[in-house]
Amino acid sequence: MPFRYSTSDHLFSLRPLAVLGMCVSLMLAPTVSVAQAPDSSAQQMGGGVNTGGVHEAVLDSQHRPITAGGFVKNGPVVFEDISEKAGLDTWKHTMGTPEKNYIIETNGSGVGLIDYDNDGWLDIYIVNGSTPDALAGKAAPPKAALFHNNHDGTFTNVAEKAGVTNDRWGVGVAIADYDNDGWPDIYVTNFGKNRLYHNNHDGTFTDVAEKAGVTLGNWSTGATWGDYDGDGRLDLFVPGYIHYDMAHQPASGVNGVALCQFRGVQTMCGPRGLKGEGDHLFHNNGDGTFTDVSEKAGVSDKNLYYGLASLFIDVNGDGKPDLLVADDSTPNYLYINKGDGTFEDDSYASGYALNENGRETASMGIAYGDYRNNGLIDFYNTTFSDDYNPLYRDDGDASFTDVSYQMGLAEPTIPFLGWGDAFIDYDNDGWKDIVISNGHVYPQVDKMNWGTTWAQRPLLFRNLEGKKFEEVPPVEGTALAKTYVGRGLAVGDLFNDGKMDVVINVLDGHPALLRNVSNDKHHWVELKLIGGPKSPRDAVGSTVYLTAGGMRQRGDVVSGGSYASTNDPRVHFGLGDATKIDKIEVHWPDGLKELFTLSKVDQIATLTEGKGSKL
Secondary structure, three states: OOOOOOOOOOOOOOOOOOOOOOOOOOOOOOOOOOOOOOHHHHOOOOOOOOOOOOOOOEOOOOOEEEHHHOOEEOOOEEEOOHHHHHHHHOOOOOOOOOOOOOHOOOOOOEEEEOOOOOOOOOOOEOOOOOOOOHHHOOOOOOOOEEEOOOOOOOEEEEEEHHHOOOOOEEEEEEEEEOOOOOOOEEEEEEEEEEEEEEEEEOEEEOOOOOOOOOOOOOOEEEOOOOOOOOOOOOOEEEEEOOOOOHHHHHOEEEEOOOEEEEEEOOOOHHHOOOOOEEEEEEEEEOOOOOEEOEEEEEEOOOOOOEEEEEEEOOOOOOOOOOOEEEEEEEOOOOEEEEEOOOEEHHHHHHHOOOOOOOOOOOOOOEEEEEEOOOOOEEEEOOOOOOOOOOOEOOOOOOOOOEEOOOOOOOOHOOOOOOEEEEEEEEOOOOOOOEEEEOOOOHHHHOOOOOOOOOEEEEEEEEEOOOOEEEEEOOOOOOOOOOEEEEEEEEOOOOOOOOOOEEEEEEEOOOOOOEEOOOOOOOOOEEEEEEEEOOOOOOOOOOEEEEEEEOOEEEEEEEOOOOOOEOOOEEEEEEEOOOOOOEEEEEOOOOOOEEEEEEOOOOOEEEEOOOOOOOO
């Protein structure tokens, strides 16, 4: 490679190039559009300022951009793309036009893993976008997919029969059992009204969003479910992105003059310079309806930041779910649950608002996991190209440090534009690795010599016992050496073989199913949790600590995160060479703490609240 990473001084190891043109953006072109003038807050954010710098092209030995190159002939084979073999290529995502003249066309959609028929096998829900013609009734709308798992390595799209095609401009999916009836439900966020699909227990769903009061109506993104007030019912948080008007879309140029540019090339406008959309917290009333308590709870986003992903999870270990929001080109939020129905904004105090350089990032996705196996929950956010993805190490007491550079995760990600991400123990060695879905937002990049590409390969980083991460090389012929315009990503054991697989929703393309074919012989266990009468039935909000082989691991049951996606609800633990589980400790959402024992490894086990021994 003509350009090599240097770790001697990470702030300057990738030398910024001179900024070309009238503006450079971190997440999409930040300049002001003619169609929508910015308010003063947008000007104060510095529209037209690139927060990440512009970096030299990173090329491989064949002078290909590293985002679509760097392939090797030999190395560990981890993922095989079996999308066609599995039948997922029968469906295609569509969002806007191929030219991507407007930001509404670029963000793509999420994917949710759900056992909708309770047969013990994960099915796949994939959100679709739409087109202006479809919204105007001039064309048939693109439809979402619900792929039923046939238990034989193939899937069948049953979305029409199930009644979950959405037929709107779809963005995200958050899956949970909001009414505690033992069947998972589907919340779909849209540009336009959102949907809440209630599971009818017979393979079909009914949209009850209007009755429930959770439709909203502008641009919602990556939602999350969590019982923030401890009443045993799951509440719903929905971040907003941009307050968008299809009738007055922000023009990237007027009379031949480019108003929005990236590296001197005209691109679509936003989000900077455009008005943000507020966030919403809906309290579950227990009767099928919800009440918007955003203002009262203190999470309404009065700053109108550009929210893309969110996550309810217990950050400080007090048993109450806290709330993270990944914001695009604006500071992230971390709200600490005070236990009285309100949250305290600890975004800056916690260290999560900004990266280690003290600046906001274009945060797209949130991965959650205890990468050091010390019982503390860490977070890994994806960002725009020409910036690195920050790893926020949990230092305890809701305090975080961005350690991406020292952990070897920063510089390799700079040329990539990241979206969905997840901690995943792909080799079952007991240490949580990281997988990332990548893809650009400007089709024009393929015509430029910038060292980045429209379609990009996924990234997989192996965890070296919590001390460092190393990139798993993209071996030719494997899924890590394929390029996708990746967006939403979810991980789970789709084949009940103890290996974690990956599903990526590809913008304007067929979904990618990356089957885990790692040849490791390590042991594993997966736990399906069932909450008691005072906890959510699907146990969302639970934390599990498993001890085996001298290692204590943490796993969390959550709904949401990544980019607009939902992972396998079962908690997966790689056990390495351990053949015996010493202890399983479950902290249930209602505060009960129990110990469970399992007689063997390499199994999927169900743990029911109240059937363990109290701690």
